[in-house]
Amino acid sequence: MSNADWPDFSKNELLPAIAQDAETGDVLMMAWMNEEAFNETLATGRVVYFSRSRQKLWRKGEESGNVQMVREIRVDCDGDAIVLSVDQHGGAACHTGKRSCFFNKLDKKGFCDDGVNVFDPKEVYSK
Amino acid sequence: MSNADWPDFSKNELLPAIAQDAETGDVLMMAWMNEEAFNETLATGRVVYFSRSRQKLWRKGEESGNVQMVREIRVDCDGDAIVLSVDQHGGAACHTGKRSCFFNKLDKKGFCDDGVNVFDPKEVYSK
Numbered sequence: 001m002s003n004a005d006w007p008d009f010s011k012n013e014l015l016p017a018i019a020q021d022a023e024t025g026d027v028l029m030m031a032w033m034n035e036e037a038f039n040e041t042l043a044t045g046r047v048v049y050f051s052r053s054r055q056k057l058w059r060k061g062e063e064s065g066n067v068q069m070v071r072e073i074r075v076d077c078d079g080d081a082i083v084l085s086v087d088q089h090g091g092a093a094c095h096t097g098k099r100s101c102f103f104n105k106l107d108k109k110g111f112c113d114d115g116v117n118v119f120d121p122k123e124v125y126s127k
Numbered sequence: 128m129s130n131a132d133w134p135d136f137s138k139n140e141l142l143p144a145i146a147q148d149a150e151t152g153d154v155l156m157m158a159w160m161n162e163e164a165f166n167e168t169l170a171t172g173r174v175v176y177f178s179r180s181r182q183k184l185w186r187k188g189e190e191s192g193n194v195q196m197v198r199e200i201r202v203d204c205d206g207d208a209i210v211l212s213v214d215q216h217g218g219a220a221c222h223t224g225k226r227s228c229f230f231n232k233l234d235k236k237g238f239c240d241d242g243v244n245v246f247d248p249k250e251v252y253s254k
Contacts, residue, residue, distance in 0.1 A: 006238055016143045016157055074229040075219050075238060081157040082217040083229045094204050101209045102201040104133070111133055111202060119135030126254055
């Protein structure tokens with residue numbers, strides 16, 4: 001099994017890619033990779049996704065500076081999902097300025113925000 | 128924000144659902160949920176996915192007995208991805224009999240299997 005044919009982009013051009021904080025194990029975000037994004041991630045050690053909304057490569061952190069550096073890459077049994085263990089620079093993965101995108105936690109009253117604010121998106125993205 | 132309109136199944140009928148071991152934080156698997164699967168998961172506390180290959184609800188563990196019981200449910204900033212913290216009964220999430228589906232780890236030689244075998248799929252699925 002070589003890198004060239006694994007993960008398997010033949011059935012789906014975009015595969016789900018899950019970024020997990022290498023220190024805490026928290027799931028920080030879930031985005032998508034095409035083969036080009038995966039290969040650039042491998043080549044540079046810096047996580048690159050494919051933005052479905054912008055339809056182009058998304059070099060995570062290119063605007064905010066909050067890049068993700070790869071510690072480990074795993075692919076699942078079917079070869080169609082990716083887990084990245086990452087060092088999250090700046091301490092925040094989410095465009096809202098929170099540490100993780102998964103800050104909506106279900107409790108008895110519904111979903112509540114228990115996210116940790118790291119930066120103010122108005123300051124970071126208006127630059 | 129109510130459970131009824133969150134997560135957001137309006138743009139995508141199937142949302143990625145990531146199961147994370149409640150004890151270790153390991154990502155065990157990534158599958159898909161439609162609204163019916165999500166609602167049944169909420170109602171029963173037992174994880175139900177939607178199988179894309181079989182095009183029907185997939186009550187995880189219905190054959191192997193390795194059900195996943197929900198400890199926590201999180202939804203991301205866009206409302207289109209789900210993280211489930213689960214108690215993995217039987218200690219194995221993968222149909223291969225391994226603990227996690229993400230047993231293909233990239234090293235310098237390519238992807239290698241560092242999975243932990245928990246059961247023999249020939250014994251479990253031939254019953």
